[in-house]
Structure formats: C-alpha cells, structure tokens
Amino acid sequence: MEDAHISSDLVRVILTEDQINQRLAEIAAQIDEEYRDKDVLLVGVLTGAVMVMADLSRAMTIHCSMDWMAISSYGSGTQSSGVVRILKDLNTDISGRHVLVVEDIIDTGLTLSYLVSNLRSREPASVEIMTMFRKPEAAENAVDVKWVGFDLPNEFVVGYGLDYAGKYRNLTSVATLAPHVYS
Numbered sequence: 001m002e003d004a005h006i007s008s009d010l011v012r013v014i015l016t017e018d019q020i021n022q023r024l025a026e027i028a029a030q031i032d033e034e035y036r037d038k039d040v041l042l043v044g045v046l047t048g049a050v051m052v053m054a055d056l057s058r059a060m061t062i063h064c065s066m067d068w069m070a071i072s073s074y075g076s077g078t079q080s081s082g083v084v085r086i087l088k089d090l091n092t093d094i095s096g097r098h099v100l101v102v103e104d105i106i107d108t109g110l111t112l113s114y115l116v117s118n119l120r121s122r123e124p125a126s127v128e129i130m131t132m133f134r135k136p137e138a139a140e141n142a143v144d145v146k147w148v149g150f151d152l153p154n155e156f157v158v159g160y161g162l163d164y165a166g167k168y169r170n171l172t173s174v175a176t177l178a179p180h181v182y183s
C-alpha cells in the first residue's frame with residue numbers, strides 16, 4: 001500500500017503557505033483599490049482556481065460576485081493537449097460587467113488566450129486577469145495579465161489547486177513531485 005501522506009511524494013517545496021498568503025494579501029489590496037467603485041464579478045476557472053478564489057476573495061474587503069467556468073486542455077497528464085474546451089459555462093450574463101478572471105496557473109497561456117477572447121465577445125465593460133502562478137512559456141501566447149502572484153520555473157508543480165492526475169490540489173504549499181509518482 002502506498003504512503004497516503006502527500007509529503008512522501010514531494011521533492012522540493014517551491015512556495016510555502018506563508019509566502020502564498022502574504023502575496024495574496026498584497027494582490028487583494030490592489031484589487032480592492034482597482035474595483036472600489038465598480039461592481040466586480042470574479043470568474044474562477046475550475047478546478048484549480050478554487051483555492052485562490054476562496055483565499056483571494058476573503059482577503060478582499062470590497063463587495064464582489066463570483067461565477068465559475070470549467071475549461072480543459074490538460075486531460076490527466078502533465079502536457080497541454082493544445083485543444084481547449086468549455087466544459088461548464090458561466091451562469092451570469094457578463095455584458096456590461098467588470099470581469100476579473102481568477103486563475104491558478106498560466107503555463108502555455110493557451111487556456112487563457114482562448115478564455116479571454118471568448119469572454120470579450122460577450123461585451124463586458126472590462127476583462128482583467130489575476131493568476132496565482134505563471135510559467136515562462138506563457139510569454140509565447142501573449143495574454144495581458146494584470147496581477148501575477150509568482151513567476152515559477154519551467155517544471156511541473158503541484159499544490160494550492162494544481163493537480164497531477166487529479167491529486168495534490170489540497171497541498172497548502174507548491175512543490176515538485178518525486179520521480180516515483182510518474183512511474
């Protein structure tokens with residue numbers, strides 16, 4: 001029977017829970033300022049953004065609404081399939097609304113470039129992006145991101161919403177996985 005504790009599968013912690021919380025507080029203060037006089041709709045991208053949406057929204061002190069989309073490009077592995085699909089659309093009509101997309105990670109940037117052009121076609125008052133993590137390759141699919149928590153090295157990481165094969169999302173830090181996990 002494999003060890004049920006997540007920690008036995010980790011090699012290196014890249015970001016601690018404290019670092020994540022501190023950065024979230026800084027970003028939440030900037031978002032408060034930006035949307036002080038606007039009715040902002042936070043759009044979380046399922047499933048990975050659940051953690052950042054919950055923590056960011058509670059670090060904010062202004063009113064906000066929330067909605068969710070599910071988009072898939074990764075299947076169950078570590079490589080983007082390159083094909084982006086909407087699995088669940090918004091419940092909200094965003095025409096004339098100020099939309100802030102909340103993401104866990106921008107890796108290739110494919111998911112967000114598709115999502116942002118899709119949202120813009122619905123004629124919102126504005127669309128901005130907040131992502132907790134960003135990988136170097138994101139620069140290739142130019143998406144204009146207003147708030148980035150952390151720039152990460154180009155390796156596969158898990159935790160704080162990020163999964164491998166559906167697991168590790170509930171890790172409170174961000175870490176790399178041991179080779180035995182992939183074999």
Ligand SMILES: O=P(O)(O)OC[C@H]1O[C@H](OP(=O)(O)OP(=O)(O)O)[C@H](O)[C@@H]1O
Pocket residue numbers: 045046047048049071072073074075080103104105106107108109110111112163
């Ligand atoms: O910039 P990209 O290369 O497109 O990658 C980023 C996307 O990949 C992950 O989603 P995934 O499709 O794995 O779904 P999940 O959130 O349910 O894990 C992540 O949550 C982003 O939405």
Ligand code: HPA
Pocket residue numbers: 074105106107155156157158162163164
């Ligand atoms: O490094 C990653 N980890 C988990 N999910 C991801 N989706 C894109 N990049 C990653």
